[in-house]
Structures are given as C-alpha cells and as structure tokens.
Amino acid sequence: MSPRGGQRALAHALLERHGETFAAQSGIRVxxxxxxxxxxxxxxxxxxxxxxxxxxxxxxxxxxxxxxxxxxxxxxxxxxxxxxxxxxxxxxxxxxxxxxxxxxxxxxxxxxxxxxxxxxxxxxxxxxxxxxxxxxxxxxxGPAGSHIFLREVQGVWPEFAPYLDAKAVQGAERLGLPGDGRQLARLVGPDRTAAFASGLVRAALDRSVVEDVRKAAGA
Incomplete structure (x- = not known):
C-alpha cells in the first residue's frame, strides 16, 4: 500500500470506529x-x-x-x-x-x-x-471552547472549514497522519471533516483509540 493509501486507510478506520461528533453524541442535530x-x-x-x-x-x-x-x-x-x-x-x-x-x-x-x-x-x-x-x-x-465550537459547526458554517485545531492535529500525529489541516481534510472530504476532527481529538485524548485504529487499518 502506498503511503497515501495507508493514510486514507487510517483516516477511514478512524471515521468508522470513532468518528461521531461530540455534538451528535450529545443528541444535537447540528x-x-x-x-x-x-x-x-x-x-x-x-x-x-x-x-x-x-x-x-x-x-x-x-x-x-x-x-x-x-x-x-x-x-x-x-x-x-x-x-x-x-x-x-x-x-x-x-x-x-x-x-x-x-x-x-x-x-x-x-x-x-x-x-x-x-x-x-x-x-x-x-x-x-x-x-x-x-x-x-x-x-x-476560553480559547479551547472557541476551537471546539468551530470544529463542531464547520459543516454548517463552511467558510471556516476545514477546521482542525491543535488538539486534532495532535491526534493526527499520533496516528502518523499529516500535521496540516488541509492535507488531513483531503483524506476524508468536506462532508466528513467535522466527524474526522472529533475522531482525531479522541485519538489525542486516548491512546487506546490510536491502537484500535491502527489495528483496524492494518497499520
């Protein structure tokens, strides 16, 4: 598998297994x-x-x-x-x-x-x-809350998309994905960037998420 293909496999495994937005998890239909x-x-x-x-x-x-x-x-x-x-x-x-x-x-x-x-x-x-x-x-x-808000609403406020802040990038780097927001967004497409960002944040917060995604992607 090419490096790009490996990155896509990781991205899609993350979406499939941990890609629910925090808003959806809270019962909010954004x-x-x-x-x-x-x-x-x-x-x-x-x-x-x-x-x-x-x-x-x-x-x-x-x-x-x-x-x-x-x-x-x-x-x-x-x-x-x-x-x-x-x-x-x-x-x-x-x-x-x-x-x-x-x-x-x-x-x-x-x-x-x-x-x-x-x-x-x-x-x-x-x-x-x-x-x-x-x-x-x-x-x-505060600053963290404003980042979270923009991550969660980027699907309906597209002028701010793709919005992958430092916490999402931290999760990406733990998975071996690019540390650039626009490169990350291209792995999944605009319609799924908010869910992808939430998955990346979970990867930053919980190392077991990283292990799970790597295993699912065969990385």
Missing part, C-alpha cells in the same frame, strides 16, 4: 438555526474544562433534557436548576461556577445577539480569529 447552534456552544464550554469528555457530554444532555435548550430557557432557569442538571450529568467538580457562567453567557447572548449566534457569525464576516474572539467574550468560553 444545523444553521439558533437552537442547535446554542446547544453546541453550551457543549463546547463544558468540553473545554479539565474533565472527561464523556462527563461533559452527559452534562450537556442533562441540561437539554431539563429544558435548557435555548439562551432564553437557560437564562430563565434558576441557578439551582442549572447546578442540579450539571450534577445529574456528573459535572460536579465545576458545577457551581459553570451554572453561573451558563446563566451569564445566555444573558449576554440575548442582549448582544438576540440569542442568535448567526448574528455573531455575520459580524465576523468569515474571519475565524474575529469569531473566536467574539466567542471568548461569553463567560466560560
């Missing part, structure tokens, strides 16, 4: 409408903390199951309701601070963008740096 975009924002903030991704996903699901699916519903919930939902998802280490940030962030989003992240996108005008800067004005959304 689309270019306010509610799913906000849900991805919440998830990105939760994932950016020093906590297992599985716990962040469970906490996001618990918040959404409790009805906090929009900025208005999040801002309208009590602080204790947000704490309780986070706790139900196992997100206990940061629950009190995160409950405050979720409320403050929802209020800021409502006041500044009418609760619609598409307005933030329009203001960024295709500039990923500008968009990341705007995202980081939201309480609880």
């Amino acid at each position: 689309g270019n409408t306010p509610q799913p975009l906000y849900q991805v924002l919440v998830l990105a903030g939760l994932l950016s903390a020093r906590i297992r991704a599985s716990v962040a996903v469970a906490a996001a699901r618990a918040l959404f199951d409790a009805g906090m699916r929009t900025p208005r519903r999040m801002a309208g919930a009590t602080w204790q309701q947000r704490v309780d939902a986070l706790g139900e998802g196992g997100y206990r280490r940061y629950d009190e601070r995160t409950a405050t940030q979720l409320g403050d962030g929802a209020t800021l989003l409502l006041d500044t963008y009418g609760g619609d992240l598409r307005r933030m996108r329009k203001a960024a005008d295709g500039d990923a740096t500008a968009l990341r800067r705007a995202l980081q004005e939201i309480p609880g959304m």
Whole structure:
C-alpha cells in the first residue's frame, strides 16, 4: 500500500470506529438555526474544562433534557436548576461556577445577539480569529471552547472549514497522519471533516483509540 493509501486507510478506520461528533453524541442535530447552534456552544464550554469528555457530554444532555435548550430557557432557569442538571450529568467538580457562567453567557447572548449566534457569525464576516474572539467574550468560553465550537459547526458554517485545531492535529500525529489541516481534510472530504476532527481529538485524548485504529487499518 502506498503511503497515501495507508493514510486514507487510517483516516477511514478512524471515521468508522470513532468518528461521531461530540455534538451528535450529545443528541444535537447540528444545523444553521439558533437552537442547535446554542446547544453546541453550551457543549463546547463544558468540553473545554479539565474533565472527561464523556462527563461533559452527559452534562450537556442533562441540561437539554431539563429544558435548557435555548439562551432564553437557560437564562430563565434558576441557578439551582442549572447546578442540579450539571450534577445529574456528573459535572460536579465545576458545577457551581459553570451554572453561573451558563446563566451569564445566555444573558449576554440575548442582549448582544438576540440569542442568535448567526448574528455573531455575520459580524465576523468569515474571519475565524474575529469569531473566536467574539466567542471568548461569553463567560466560560476560553480559547479551547472557541476551537471546539468551530470544529463542531464547520459543516454548517463552511467558510471556516476545514477546521482542525491543535488538539486534532495532535491526534493526527499520533496516528502518523499529516500535521496540516488541509492535507488531513483531503483524506476524508468536506462532508466528513467535522466527524474526522472529533475522531482525531479522541485519538489525542486516548491512546487506546490510536491502537484500535491502527489495528483496524492494518497499520
């Protein structure tokens, strides 16, 4: 098998076995409408903390199951309701601070963008740096959270694609794949780049994913 063929085999094995986006894992059907975009924002903030991704996903699901699916519903919930939902998802280490940030962030989003992240996108005008800067004005959304958000929405905001940040590239390098985002994206095509990026992040976080993918690809 040629080196390029070997890379494609690894990429497709990763997609097949570990290529579910974190949004899909959280029950979010990503689309270019306010509610799913906000849900991805919440998830990105939760994932950016020093906590297992599985716990962040469970906490996001618990918040959404409790009805906090929009900025208005999040801002309208009590602080204790947000704490309780986070706790139900196992997100206990940061629950009190995160409950405050979720409320403050929802209020800021409502006041500044009418609760619609598409307005933030329009203001960024295709500039990923500008968009990341705007995202980081939201309480609880640091650099890591802004990267996660863009990774997850690149399928519906294509001007920012392919979006493979440093964590995704770290996973690629562990698998022996190129360390360049555009080269990586060409291995799978534009429709699957978000799922591929999530798989690469899992490879960066868990060495057993690397071993599993190498075995499946015969590498």
